[in-house]
Amino acid sequence: MWKRNWAKVGALVGAVGIAALVAGAAIGASGDHAAKQLYIAGVSPLTADPSLAPTSCGAAAEAKKLGVRWTWGGPSGPDIPKELSYLNSRLLLKPDGVLLLPLSPTAFVAPVRGLMRKGVPVALTDGTLQPSVQYRSYQSDFSSAGKMVSSAVLRMNGRTGTVGVVAFGPDKVLDRVRWEPAAKLLKAHDGITVLPTEYSNADAVKSASIASAMMQAHPDLKVIIATNGPESSGVASAVLAAGKKGKVKIVAFDAPAPVIKGIQDGTIAFTISQSPYVKGMQALRALVAYIKAHGSHARAVKPASPQIVPVPTKMITKANLTTRAARLYIDSADCNFFN
Amino acid sequence: MAVAEDPQALKPVAVDGQAEPTRLMRVLLARTVVWVFLVEVILVVVFGILSPGHVFWTAGSFRDLAVDGAEVVLLAAAVTFLLGAGELDISLGANIILSSVVGGRVMGAITATSTNILQQGTYHHVLLGILTGLVVCIATGATLGAVNGFVVTRMHVNSFITTLGTLGIATGVAQILSNGADLASIPNALQLQFGVRSLAGVFPYPALLAAVLICGLWALVTFTRFGLHTLSLGSSREAARRAGLKVDRHLMTLFIGVGAFGGLIGFIDLARFATTNIGGHQTDALEAIAGAVIGGTSMFGGRVSIFGAVIGAMLAVILNAGLVIVGVQSFYQLIVVGVVLILAVFIDQRRQRIL
Numbered sequence: 150m151w152k153r154n155w156a157k158v159g160a161l162v163g164a165v166g167i168a169a170l171v172a173g174a175a176i177g178a179s180g181d182h183a184a185k186q187l188y189i190a191g192v193s194p195l196t197a198d199p200s201l202a203p204t205s206c207g208a209a210a211e212a213k214k215l216g217v218r219w220t221w222g223g224p225s226g227p228d229i230p231k232e233l234s235y236l237n238s239r240l241l242l243k244p245d246g247v248l249l250l251p252l253s254p255t256a257f258v259a260p261v262r263g264l265m266r267k268g269v270p271v272a273l274t275d276g277t278l279q280p281s282v283q284y285r286s287y288q289s290d291f292s293s294a295g296k297m298v299s300s301a302v303l304r305m306n307g308r309t310g311t312v313g314v315v316a317f318g319p320d321k322v323l324d325r326v327r328w329e330p331a332a333k334l335l336k337a338h339d340g341i342t343v344l345p346t347e348y349s350n351a352d353a354v355k356s357a358s359i360a361s362a363m364m365q366a367h368p369d370l371k372v373i374i375a376t377n378g379p380e381s382s383g384v385a386s387a388v389l390a391a392g393k394k395g396k397v398k399i400v401a402f403d404a405p406a407p408v409i410k411g412i413q414d415g416t417i418a419f420t421i422s423q424s425p426y427v428k429g430m431q432a433l434r435a436l437v438a439y440i441k442a443h444g445s446h447a448r449a450v451k452p453a454s455p456q457i458v459p460v461p462t463k464m465i466t467k468a469n470l471t472t473r474a475a476r477l478y479i480d481s482a483d484c485n486f487f488n
Numbered sequence: 489m490a491v492a493e494d495p496q497a498l499k500p501v502a503v504d505g506q507a508e509p510t511r512l513m514r515v516l517l518a519r520t521v522v523w524v525f526l527v528e529v530i531l532v533v534v535f536g537i538l539s540p541g542h543v544f545w546t547a548g549s550f551r552d553l554a555v556d557g558a559e560v561v562l563l564a565a566a567v568t569f570l571l572g573a574g575e576l577d578i579s580l581g582a583n584i585i586l587s588s589v590v591g592g593r594v595m596g597a598i599t600a601t602s603t604n605i606l607q608q609g610t611y612h613h614v615l616l617g618i619l620t621g622l623v624v625c626i627a628t629g630a631t632l633g634a635v636n637g638f639v640v641t642r643m644h645v646n647s648f649i650t651t652l653g654t655l656g657i658a659t660g661v662a663q664i665l666s667n668g669a670d671l672a673s674i675p676n677a678l679q680l681q682f683g684v685r686s687l688a689g690v691f692p693y694p695a696l697l698a699a700v701l702i703c704g705l706w707a708l709v710t711f712t713r714f715g716l717h718t719l720s721l722g723s724s725r726e727a728a729r730r731a732g733l734k735v736d737r738h739l740m741t742l743f744i745g746v747g748a749f750g751g752l753i754g755f756i757d758l759a760r761f762a763t764t765n766i767g768g769h770q771t772d773a774l775e776a777i778a779g780a781v782i783g784g785t786s787m788f789g790g791r792v793s794i795f796g797a798v799i800g801a802m803l804a805v806i807l808n809a810g811l812v813i814v815g816v817q818s819f820y821q822l823i824v825v826g827v828v829l830i831l832a833v834f835i836d837q838r839r840q841r842i843l
Contacts, residue, residue, distance in 0.1 A: 197667040226663055319819065348818050352768030353761045354559060358805070361552035362812035365543045378670055379768060382761040390555060390684035390692065391548070406672030407763040410608045414676060471606055481605050482667060 187445065189436055190244035191221035191429075192236045194228065194252050199480040200405060200425065201250060204274050206484035207429030207477075208248060215437050229253045236260060244269065245445040246436035248429070249283075251276040258282055265450040270439045274428040281457075284439065284450050287432050289423035290459030295330025297421060297464050298400055302335060302372050305398050305418060309340035310371035313363040315356050315380045318348050327376045327402050327421070344370075349380055356383025357390075364391050372398045372418075378405040385416045404465055404479040412467050419466040422478040426487055428460050520784035521796035527832050528799065528806055535810035544813055547690055554695035555760075557805035559584075559753050562698040563772060564779035564801035565705050565794050566749035569742050570647075571780055572709070574722040574789030577636060577743065579651040580750045580776065581769035582658035587628040587754030588764045589662045589671065595621030595758070596673025603673075611675040618678050625755040626748050632658055633747015637740035655773075662766060670763045683759030694756050701749075706794040718742065722789020775804060782833055803832060 191208055195201050205221035212219035222239070224231035229252045236249070237260070247264060251257040254277050261271045262282045270284040277286065302312060312335055317324040328346065335341045344363065349355035356379060364370055364387065373388070375381040381401040388397050394416055401408045401420035411417035435458075439450070463478045476487055516522045536545040543549055563580055570577050577583075599617035601610045611617070632654060639650040686692045709715035717738055720728045729735050757765050781787055782803060783796025807828055811821045 195668045199667065199669045226660065226668070345815065345817050347812060350767070350770070352770070353763070353765040354556070354757070354768050355808075357760065358552075358556040358808055359812055361556060362809045365546065365549045365552060365809075366540055366813040366815070368541075368543075379765060382670065382763050382765070386679070386684055386760045386762075387552075389679065390552075390686070392689075405669055406605050406608065407670055407761075409605055410672050410676075410762070413609050476606075479605060480669070482669075483603070486605065 186216065186218050187245045187437060187440055188218040188220075188242070189246045189248060189433055190239045190242065191219065191248040192232065192239055193221065193223045193250040194232050195226065196221065196223050197225065197482050199482045200403065201275075202482040202484075203424070203426040203477075203480065203487065204248075204250065204429035204432075206481075206487050207424075207426035207431075208433040209429075209484065210487070211430045211433045211437075215434070217433070217437055219433070223250075227252055229256050233257070233260070240264070243446070245440050247271045248432050248436065249273055249276075251278060254279045265452075268444075268446045268448055268450060270436050270450045272432040272436050274425065274432050281452065283452065283456070285432070285435050285453045286457045287428040287460050288457055289428070290461050291326045291421075291423075292330065292459070294327065294402075294421045294462045295334055297462075298331035298374065299334035301419060301464065302331070302374075302398075302400065303338065303341070306341075306371040308338060310369050311342045311344060311367045313344045313360070313367070313370055313373045314346040314376070315359050315373060315384055316346050316348050316376040317380070318350050319346075324376050328374055331374065342367075349383065351377055351379040353379045353383035353386070356380045357387040358383075360384040360387035361391065364388075364393060364397060370397055372400060374400045376402050378403055378408055381411060381417060381420075382407050385411050389416065406480065409465075409470070409479060412465065412470060415467070419464050421462050422465050423462050424460060424478045425480075426477045431458065431460065519793075519796075520782075521793050521799050523835065524782055524784075524796070524803060524832055525799050527828070527835075528803060531803075531806050531810060531828075535806075535814060538814040539810075540813075544810060549809070549813070551686060551690055551692055553802070553805060553809055555692035556809060557802050558692070558695040558698040559756055560772060560775055560779065560805065561798045561801045562701060562749065562756075563753055563776035564783070564797040565702045566746045567773070567776045568780045568785050568792045568794055568797045569705070569709065569718055570746050571777065571785050571787060572722045572789055572792035573718050573739060573742055574725065575640065575647040575739065575742070576777065577633075577651045577746055578648065578773045578777070579632065579636065579655040579658055580746070581772035582655045582662070583629050583632050583747055583750030584754045584757060584769045584772060585764065585766055586632065586658040586662040586665075587625040587751035588757045589666045589766070590628040591621040591625030591751070591755055592671040592674055592758050592764050593665060594624045595675070595678075596671060599675050600673040605672075608672060609676065611677070614675045614677050617675060621674075621678075621758065622752075622755050625758070626751040629751020629754060630744045630748040632750070633744040634740070636747065637743030640743065641736040641739050651773075666764065666766060668766065670766055672763050674758050674762045676762060678759050679762040683756070683762070694760060697756070701752075702794060702798055709792060709794055719790055719792065722786070722791075724790075776801060778829070779803070782829065803829065 191205055193201055209219050223235045232252050249271055258278050264271050273283050273286040314328045316328055332343050336343050347359045360373055373384050375384045384399050388394055398418040401417050404420055404422040408420050465475050469475045536542050595617045598613050598620055599611040636650055636654055639645050640647045682693050717733055779801025780797035783800030784793040785797055807825045
């Protein structure tokens with residue numbers, strides 16, 4: 150008797166299972182059918198880093214507006230093989246376009262070239278590829294930053310005095326574009342002396358030591374340009390320790406939380422910041438526009454002209470810190486911050 | 489043979505009719521630390537002459553040297569204990585970063601009123617947060633030290649390899665906890681009331697703290713059984729074991745203690761910069777070990793000099809500050825620092841051979 154009941158139960162469970170499978174397949178099929186929705190995959194290292202996460206926030210906001218499916222992921226650390234592996238696993242889902250922050254200028258050339266040949270456009274935000282095989286690249290434009298910094302410095306120090314620079318390292322090209330144009334413009338003024346650039350390798354302790362020595366050697370030092378977050382923190386500590394807050398003004402670059410805090414309490418005069426949010430937004434918009442114009446997975450994608458799109462930087466001061474425009478240039482891993 | 493600094497040796501004692509000053513001079517010149525100190529005096533004189541307006545000789549300049557050197561000299565003095573016992577810890581830089589990240593997060597969780605970046609600057613329970621942060625920093629450093637000690641004493645892995653491994657682990661954990669970004673939720677009061685403040689405007693608090701602790705370490709190695717046991721481990725581990733010393737337990741204590749000092753330096757970092765310094769401290773452990781060795785501590789154990797380590801570690805600090813002040817370009821600074829460090833050790837070794 151119990152055997153017959155168990156057989157009935159088994160048959161019932163089997164029938165339900167088959168029904169579920171059929172229903173699932175039907176739903177899946179209808180989903181596929183309806184999935185004319187485009188899919189853009191974002192791949193980045195350090196996905197939770199507040200200086201990179203806004204890229205996803207900007208892309209996600211734009212994707213929502215355009216009705217596009219958007220995903221974002223990658224390794225938590227600066228690991229090239231892991232980022233490559235993550236990109237490859239994402240490609241199994243056949244995205245219509247890829248937004249990439251490549252950790253290496255060379256390691257990603259082959260996969261990007263392969264994607265472009267298959268008709269999948271790849272846009273970069275930050276980072277470069279050599280050769281430049283991507284569809285388009287969105288890079289922060291520091292060319293205007295030099296003028297912004299030099300004008301502000303001249304205004305702050307009354308066109309006289311000494312200016313110091315504490316930078317990341319002499320071999321860092323992306324760091325050099327931050328301070329070199331401003332230093333050149335400032336050197337052209339008779340009353341201004343620009344000291345030889347000192348390097349601290351993103352170490353706040355070394356930055357503090359350099360700034361202290363600069364202030365000792367040059368009592369007329371009025372401005373120190375610090376090209377990254379750790380440099381700003383170190384210089385700020387030295388200025389505070391010397392009791393020269395307000396007398397020696399600090400110009401920073403980028404807008405991580407410690408720099409914003411320095412602007413709020415008046416230790417840092419202003420910062421020149423780039424906007425990963427805007428870069429993410431523009432890159433996603435360009436990818437969608439291309440796919441809509443040329444079709445998905447159609448013919449091979451050719452690099453756009455112009456291939457590199459400069460994204461303006463912005464000066465953030467205490468006065469404009471809380472405006473919506475400035476917010477888009479502040480580092481935050483919380484996307485609600487940008488709303 | 490285990491040798492610590494012996495204050496008695498500095499006493500001028502007349503022997504065989506020799507004049508006291510001659511005897512004193514001979515005792516002094518036999519010490520590495522004295523020679524390194526002389527090199528530093530020469531550097532201070534030269535930098536003073538070359539610096540504009542002789543600013544290198546001002547009180548402000550010495551105050552800057554004190555605060556800039558506080559962390560590395562404290563680290564050098566602490567790592568001297570491990571060197572004395574014949575061990576190494578090259579994970580100390582990562583220890584400082586990890587401790588400051590963990591301590592900073594706890595401090596921020598207690599004191600920060602908002603996670604919104606634009607609403608920073610308002611804090612509550614500041615004292616509680618700072619004290620808890622201090623304890624957590626030290627505890628984190630001590631824990632990493634305990635891990636090092638466990639692997640070295642229980643798993644019998646060489647301390648160089650062990651701490652090379654934990655260097656990577658600690659750096660990775662710090663990156664995960666901070667998402668690779670420096671924390672900013674540190675109360676300003678910590679920086680303004682301690683990190684950048686000086687007693688009477690001359691003695692920076694971080695340097696004073698370092699000075700007190702260094703004196704304590706010197707007393708520990710010179711006057712206590714703990715110090716003697718540490719040196720005996722470095723002189724002959726087997727002899728120490730046969731003499732009944734609990735070698736593993738002592739080594740474990742040393743690793744934990746040195747780790748705790750790393751944690752304390754992490755806290756000083758938070759105090760000085762009101763943020764973490766994730767990108768920094770890459771060469772701290774090597775600078776501290778180099779400072780200790782330059783100051784007369786043996787890499788192979790059995791011979792230490794706490795004040796020698798301090799003076800040895802200050803050599804690079806003086807050079808770095810002096811070269812910026814006299815306007816030597818960055819590229820040349822690295823060369824000059826390297827040359828002077830090698831010369832200082834070479835002169836000392838040559839002197840020892842002659843003696």
